[in-house]
Amino acid sequence: MLSAIILSIIFIIALIFLLSLIFPSFLIAPWVPCKKKDLERINRLAALRPGQVFCELGCGDGRVSRYIAKNNPESQIIGIELSVPIFLWAKLIGLFSGLNNMKIKYGNALKYDISNINVVYTFALIQTINGKLKKKFRKELKKGAKVLSYAFNIKEWKGKTSVDKPDSKALPIFIYEL
Numbered sequence: 795m796l797s798a799i800i801l802s803i804i805f806i807i808a809l810i811f812l813l814s815l816i817f818p819s820f821l822i823a824p825w826v827p828c829k830k831k832d833l834e835r836i837n838r839l840a841a842l843r844p845g846q847v848f849c850e851l852g853c854g855d856g857r858v859s860r861y862i863a864k865n866n867p868e869s870q871i872i873g874i875e876l877s878v879p880i881f882l883w884a885k886l887i888g889l890f891s892g893l894n895n896m897k898i899k900y901g902n903a904l905k906y907d908i909s910n911i912n913v914v915y916t917f918a919l920i921q922t923i924n925g926k927l928k929k930k931f932r933k934e935l936k937k938g939a940k941v942l943s944y945a946f947n948i949k950e951w952k953g954k955t956s957v958d959k960p961d962s963k964a965l966p967i968f969i970y971e972l
């Protein structure tokens with residue numbers, strides 16, 4: 795009887811973990827991390843100034859947030875992740891990294907208030923970046939804020955737009971300013 799209860803609990807926990815891995819895939823994107831060699835490029839394009847706030851929507855294992863936090867000790871870095879196991883992993887590595895200017899938060903990035911963010915970074919599906927995220931950026935971000943979109947572009951952006959693609963093999967990073 796006791797072993798059946800324990801097995802049921804393990805099954806339910808495993809199911810919750812599995813569903814929380816699958817569900818976010820339909821929102822921003824499934825967990826596919828950016829290339830490690832692109833971290834320096836993302837940091838350069840973010841061009842954070844002391845006191846500015848950087849937010850990663852769907853931070854995965856937190857590699858981008860950690861890199862940015864490490865290289866911009868006078869800026870505040872926030873990473874948001876919805877998948878429970880990936881969030882716990884990012885949080886754990888974050889705790890061991892000793893970066894006190896970075897917060898990894900659990901939640902739905904599509905509902906997170908970004909009105910005080912200076913630079914937003916995301917690696918989102920093309921339909922999400924052109925749908926819910928584009929609307930959110932236009933509605934919430936202040937003038938002067940910047941959006942970095944890894945791999946996919948936002949169509950018909952009203953504002954300054956540029957693209958960074960150092961060579962034919964590199965994935966593009968699109969930069970949008972309000």
Ligand SMILES: C[S@@+](CC[C@H](N)C(=O)[O-])C[C@H]1O[C@@H](n2cnc3c(N)ncnc32)[C@H](O)[C@@H]1O
Nearest residue numbers: 818821822823826827828852854876902903917
């Ligand atoms: C393509 S991965 C990008 C990971 C990381 N930003 C990078 O560039 O390496 C997208 C991440 O967003 C997470 N995600 C998807 N929908 C989300 C949502 N609504 N809120 C927060 N995180 C979400 C996924 O679990 C996944 O870890």
